Amino acid sequence: MVINxxxxxxxxxxAPQKSADKPATGADSAFSVALLTPGPISDQSWNGGAxxxxxxxxxxxxxxxxxxxxxxxxxxxxxxxxxxAKGYSLVFGHGFEFQDAAARVGPAFPQTVxxxxxxxxxxxxxxxxxxxxxxxxxxxxLVAASVSKTGIVGCIGGTxxxxxxxxxxxxxxxxxxxxxxxxxxxxxxxxxxxxxxGKEQALAQMARGVDVIYQNADAAGLGIFQAAKExxxxxxxxxxxxxxxxxxxxxxxxxMIDLPHAFIAVAREVKAGTFVPRVITLDMKSExxxxxxxxxxxxxIPARTLHMVDSxxxxxxxxxxxLSFPPRPTGNP
Amino acid sequence: xxxxxxxxxxxxxxxxxxxALAAYGELVAERAGIINLGLEGSIIAGAFGALVGAGVGGVxxxxxxxxxAGCAAAAVVAxxxxxxxxxxxxxxxxxxxxxxxLTGTLYxxxxxxxxxxxxxxTLGPQALPWVSSIPVLGRALFxxxxxxYLLYGLGLGLWWWSTHTHAGLAxxxxxxxxxxxxxxxxxxxxxxxxxxLFGGAMGGLAGGVLVLAQVGTFSEGMSAGRxxxxxxxxxLGRWSPLGVAAAALxxxxxxxxxxxxxxLGWPVPYQLFLALPYLLTLLALAGTQRRAAAPAWxxxxxDDDAR
Numbered sequence: 001m002v003i004n005x006x007x008x009x010x011x012x013x014x015a016p017q018k019s020a021d022k023p024a025t026g027a028d029s030a031f032s033v034a035l036l037t038p039g040p041i042s043d044q045s046w047n048g049g050a051x052x053x054x055x056x057x058x059x060x061x062x063x064x065x066x067x068x069x070x071x072x073x074x075x076x077x078x079x080x081x082x083x084x085a086k087g088y089s090l091v092f093g094h095g096f097e098f099q100d101a102a103a104r105v106g107p108a109f110p111q112t113v114x115x116x117x118x119x120x121x122x123x124x125x126x127x128x129x130x131x132x133x134x135x136x137x138x139x140x141x142l143v144a145a146s147v148s149k150t151g152i153v154g155c156i157g158g159t160x161x162x163x164x165x166x167x168x169x170x171x172x173x174x175x176x177x178x179x180x181x182x183x184x185x186x187x188x189x190x191x192x193x194x195x196x197x198g199k200e201q202a203l204a205q206m207a208r209g210v211d212v213i214y215q216n217a218d219a220a221g222l223g224i225f226q227a228a229k230e231x232x233x234x235x236x237x238x239x240x241x242x243x244x245x246x247x248x249x250x251x252x253x254x255x256m257i258d259l260p261h262a263f264i265a266v267a268r269e270v271k272a273g274t275f276v277p278r279v280i281t282l283d284m285k286s287e288x289x290x291x292x293x294x295x296x297x298x299x300x301i302p303a304r305t306l307h308m309v310d311s312x313x314x315x316x317x318x319x320x321x322x323l324s325f326p327p328r329p330t331g332n333p
Numbered sequence: 334x335x336x337x338x339x340x341x342x343x344x345x346x347x348x349x350x351x352x353a354l355a356a357y358g359e360l361v362a363e364r365a366g367i368i369n370l371g372l373e374g375s376i377i378a379g380a381f382g383a384l385v386g387a388g389v390g391g392v393x394x395x396x397x398x399x400x401x402a403g404c405a406a407a408a409v410v411a412x413x414x415x416x417x418x419x420x421x422x423x424x425x426x427x428x429x430x431x432x433x434x435l436t437g438t439l440y441x442x443x444x445x446x447x448x449x450x451x452x453x454x455t456l457g458p459q460a461l462p463w464v465s466s467i468p469v470l471g472r473a474l475f476x477x478x479x480x481x482y483l484l485y486g487l488g489l490g491l492w493w494w495s496t497h498t499h500a501g502l503a504x505x506x507x508x509x510x511x512x513x514x515x516x517x518x519x520x521x522x523x524x525x526x527x528x529x530l531f532g533g534a535m536g537g538l539a540g541g542v543l544v545l546a547q548v549g550t551f552s553e554g555m556s557a558g559r560x561x562x563x564x565x566x567x568x569l570g571r572w573s574p575l576g577v578a579a580a581a582l583x584x585x586x587x588x589x590x591x592x593x594x595x596x597l598g599w600p601v602p603y604q605l606f607l608a609l610p611y612l613l614t615l616l617a618l619a620g621t622q623r624r625a626a627a628p629a630w631x632x633x634x635x636d637d638d639a640r
Contacts, residue, residue: 040437040553042448051446069437154596160603187595190607194557195548197588200348204592207340219552226451226549247451 031063031271033090034083036070038097039192043219046240046257050094050117053263060264061271063089076101084109090270092117092263096161102126113270113277117259118163122277129262132283133167134323135316136255136291137214139309140237141174143252143293144212145182146305147235152183154210156201156224158192158217167239167255170323171214178305185210189220198223206231212252215239225250235300244294252301253293262288284316341589342473347547349585350481351376351539355563356570356577357487358403358535363567364495365528366508366521366630370425371410373560374432375403375533379540381436384551385443387453387544395453396480396541403537404530406432411529415522421632429560437553449550456480456546478546480538492574504528508628515639522640536560569618571626580617587613 041051058065083091096118106126119128144153155168172184189197198220215221216239225247228234238254269275282288315321362369379399386398413424456478465475495501506514511521570576587610594606
């Protein structure tokens with residue numbers, strides 16, 4: 001335990017890696033946008049997607065942008081305050097875990113709009129994006145169950161955040177819709193960085209017969225892809241960004257959030273002064289959430305499943321199919 | 334049954350390998366009287382060095398650059414502590430923080446925001462003839478990457494070296510009574526410097542194992558606290574090479590137990606499983622004898638007139 005604490009402290013001190021492109025000079029400066037990520041932007045997943053979104057805002061709206069990597073909740077608040085004090089127009093806290101800090105800091109900087117990508121809290125200048133992970137995760141579950149030969153599929157997450165959990169629950173519902181007898185085992189790594197732990201957890205699941213793994217562990221997830229590459233007949237489903245290119249020979253598809261799309265839409269509103277704080281629900285209808293199949297592995301997926309996924313995903317985009325299922329137990333609570 | 338057990342033991346040795354490498358490095362530093370908290374920094378520097386080296390010259394070059402990078406991180410600690418006489422704990426912590434930040438920054442500068450992906454050549458397990466067919470233990474100990482076999486040799490070599498050679502005696506004397514070592518014509522500061530560099534190289538190799546024998550890529554912060562765990566392993570192993578091997582194996586096995594328990598899908602909060610390796614380590618620490626085994630001068634600064 002002591003070891004854990006020591007690590008926490010060093011990480012906390014080491015984390016802020018600032019990459020300010022054009023620092024804003026003050027409240028009267030042009031449109032300025034900041035992003036706080038909980039992990040490295042080289043994860044090709046949750047954080048990488050957000051950074052792409054920030055760059056898109058810079059390029060399309062001419063905003064001056066700044067990014068900072070945070071680690072501990074204490075830093076979330078501290079960094080929100082820094083950007084608020086510098087007069088940033090819009091600050092993204094990238095994740096469910098930022099919502100408490102945003103709620104506390106918001107009232108002190110009424111000129112700044114704080115948005116957390118996850119959560120439900122809103123106030124005069126604090127809003128939340130809510131991603132419908134459930135929809136594409138359900139489709140991923142359909143695919144996983146029809147590709148699995150053993151009838152055992154796995155979920156591996158970083159930590160048990162509510163969006164991660166609900167995505168896994170929807171995935172399990174999709175799996176059971178195809179194969180009611182299938183088993184879904186869920187594991188969490190306890191962090192989002194330890195790619196070695198990701199690999200070992202994946203290998204442990206494979207030893208129990210798991211042959212399709214839905215991963216949502218950001219940088220640590222790279223180890224899960226590596227484990228699948230080294231084990232014949234095992235597939236991975238990526239998440240948060242289009243991860244089909246990470247390991248094209250083993251990745252069935254990705255539960256993708258088009259973060260640039262989501263970021264730029266809200267940044268436009270803020271820039272135009274038309275932004276109304278609310279919970280911004282982003283789903284397959286708004287095309288922010290997508291299920292992206294990996295074309296290289298299409299032959300592995302039964303045609304019947306592809307057809308079903310296609311028609312369901314069209315219905316989700318039209319808004320004619322809404323997912324309502326009781327959250328099912330997925331092995332771990 | 335033996336297959337499940339064999340799998341488990343093989344995976345335990347695999348998980349223990351980087352920990353044991355780093356712990357051997359720390360063991361030598363602590364035997365010379367220095368607690369090197371920069372070990373975590375050496376590991377992450379080694380991991381990044383492995384990525385760069387392997388990209389240029391393959392797996393072998395990756396390990397060489399990993400060791401050099403780990404060594405470089407430790408050299409900073411050595412200069413600051415032995416030359417500028419700063420506090421060891423603070424210097425080590427600073428180097429760890431610096432290395433974690435610097436590797437992330439360099440990684441982005443060299444590989445862009447997209448990262449290196451899974452492009453690194455890796456070292457697969459290499460079964461040794463004869464011994465690998467021993468039931469259960471054969472696969473666990475002798476179907477491993479080559480670096481693990483080098484680790485076995487290192488453990489035995491360290492044990493022999495520290496008890497049978499003049500240099501080994503000088504190392505231990507420095508950690509016990511540097512003034513006495515000085516009186517015997519040994520330069521404690523020089524011994525500590527070499528011990529730190531060796532420890533850094535071993536930490537670097539541990540990072541190299543993570544990249545070149547396990548994950549196949551670098552990710553920022555992938556050392557994930559292994560340096561601190563290695564320091565705990567040295568304490569748990571009572572500052573002896575064989576004890577350190579046993580402690581690293583215990584920790585590797587406990588981590589694997591955690592993975593296996595989670596993959597069984599038992600309805601127990603996962604945090605309990607994650608805490609398991611640390612709980613077992615605490616129990617093992619509490620269970621060991623309280624006889625003093627630490628080098629007597631561990632963590633104390635050298636006298637100004639006997640360096």
